[in-house]
Amino acid sequence: MAVSNSSKIKDVVNNLTENVPDLFKYNGEIAKQLFLHDEFNLNDKVDISVERKFLGEVLKFIPKDNIIKLHDGKNETPDFSNVHFSDVTHANIYADDELVMTVIVYDVENDEWMFRWNHNIRLPEKHIYFHSIKWDVDYIKPEIVLMYELLDPIDYHQLPNYRNVIDSLSYYQFVILRLVVGDERINQALISENRAI
Template sequence: MEVSEQYLPLEDLKHLMSDYPLQYIVCGTCAIDLFLDDYTHTRELMGLTVSRDEAEMLGDYFISKNYGLFIQTPLNTFEEINVDDIKQYNKYYVLDKTNNSKIIKVYIYETKDEKWQFRHDQNIEIEDYKIYFHCLNYDVEYLRPEIQMMYNLYHELRQDDIYRYQRLVQHLSYYQFFMLRKVIGKEKLNQVILSDT
């Protein structure tokens, strides 16, 4: 199946989620832009994150709205899944079936004893309610920037993102900066801070 991407504005996401009974957290570039008070338009696929305990409920919600749930296969194709399959995956896509376009990427995070666990190192835990901030301007929860950067920087540093990350680091509190450095390492964080953009 050929699939395109539709960049859903935050206002459209809020409209789509308006009667969802549980919390959802915006993540990705949108979350970083909200933290920097720099959100103007969506430049990538909208991202949401939910705990594994709530992942099936969110999947049911999208299906009730006539959207499909899909995963990307190792061959770069898209395969539809049902709600029962969600527990096997860490992420899936929500597709608008009318035009075969991905509109949302859902990331599933793990919790233990009401604490969020970093997927790449489960010794790193934070109380579940401390992984997000609330944006008053848009009335939406978004993933805290240091957590977003943990995921983004864990693997490789994309040159295109360095300027945004440098701006982000300047706005982190001491605690956020310390947490980020502890997780991704001093060397990689210095690579961001000292890089010429």
């Protein structure tokens, strides 16, 4: 379902691509579509991931006619002085009161990405994403996208496609996903996807 502000989405993405292309990676539905079909569709809401230390730099390049609301797990606020950057989980970007982008924040310690819900789950940061040669963009690996989608309360506003992604994972990717989220949560997600279809 395309959002009515697809040109605003493209403006935000183009601004980030021109100014800070190495500071973010595509996440969510775009990452899944890049993984499954090497497609790069900017007609729907876009999710990106940004390392916490680069969040301020990335947000600087969101066009001024958009509204940025920071989330710290409890509150949402457009006032940056009302939230500690160390607590921010994500930022929502709005154009004309419509959600067009979610910026998901991740933490890195000693060059290791840490899963937000359990910092004992770590991977070398350079192993959390793939690169699309066709589109020259980085995107979060599908097992990590699913970890967040299956466990994180962020509302992704998109129809799930868990079955296609899970079926396309390598054995190693599936084992990592299964260890983090568990069989029960995977099964619940597949059942809910069947109901949504």
